[in-house]
Amino acid sequence: MDSSSSPATPSSAAPLISTLDRLAPYVLSILRIMAALLFLQHGLSKFFGFPRAMEAPALFDLEWFAALIEFGGGVLLTLGLFSRAVAFIMSGEMAIGYFLFHAPKSFYPYLNQGEAAILYCFVFLYVLFAGPGPWSIDALLWRKAPA
Numbered sequence: 001m002d003s004s005s006s007p008a009t010p011s012s013a014a015p016l017i018s019t020l021d022r023l024a025p026y027v028l029s030i031l032r033i034m035a036a037l038l039f040l041q042h043g044l045s046k047f048f049g050f051p052r053a054m055e056a057p058a059l060f061d062l063e064w065f066a067a068l069i070e071f072g073g074g075v076l077l078t079l080g081l082f083s084r085a086v087a088f089i090m091s092g093e094m095a096i097g098y099f100l101f102h103a104p105k106s107f108y109p110y111l112n113q114g115e116a117a118i119l120y121c122f123v124f125l126y127v128l129f130a131g132p133g134p135w136s137i138d139a140l141l142w143r144k145a146p147a
Contacts, residue, residue: 029080029133035123036077039090043071069093077127080136084128091124 045054046067057063073090076082094117102114109115132138 025133026135027133028127028130029135031123032080032083032127032132032136033078035120035127036074039070039120040074040078043067043069043074047071066093066097077124077132080132080138083132083136083138087124087127091121091128094118094121094124 041051044050045052046057046063057067069089070093073086073093076086077090098114098117098121102109102112102117105112109118
């Protein structure tokens with residue numbers, strides 16, 4: 001067998017795989033930004049009534065802290081600032097929210113309306129481990145000096 005070509009990757013797919021590998025960090029940044037912007041809407045609704053008015057949470061209530069994490073974390077993660085720490089907190093909030101408010105209704109996420117909470121939890125968990133990507137303030141701050 002020729003050692004220059006891998007049986008798992010046909011040679012015709014190599015340029016595509018190479019391009020996808022090269023673009024992966026930028027798509028990670030896009031995923032982080034979009035998830036954070038969508039998450040930010042929850043905090044905006046609770047604190048500022050935008051894009052949909054909701055009843056404001058009582059000060060220092062559990063819902064108030066959730067809104068604070070959604071708003072502040074959404075802003076920070078969108079910008080890519082303190083991304084790993086923020087993603088950890090946001091992932092934890094979604095795990096807690098799921099088990100406190102969705103799971104008791106039904107075992108199945110489709111029935112308990114917890115799909116978004118689970119999805120946010122795991123996207124933020126991924127950002128915790130993968131980092132924010134190159135389009136982030138973190139990447140600018142922690143860029144290694146040229147050798």
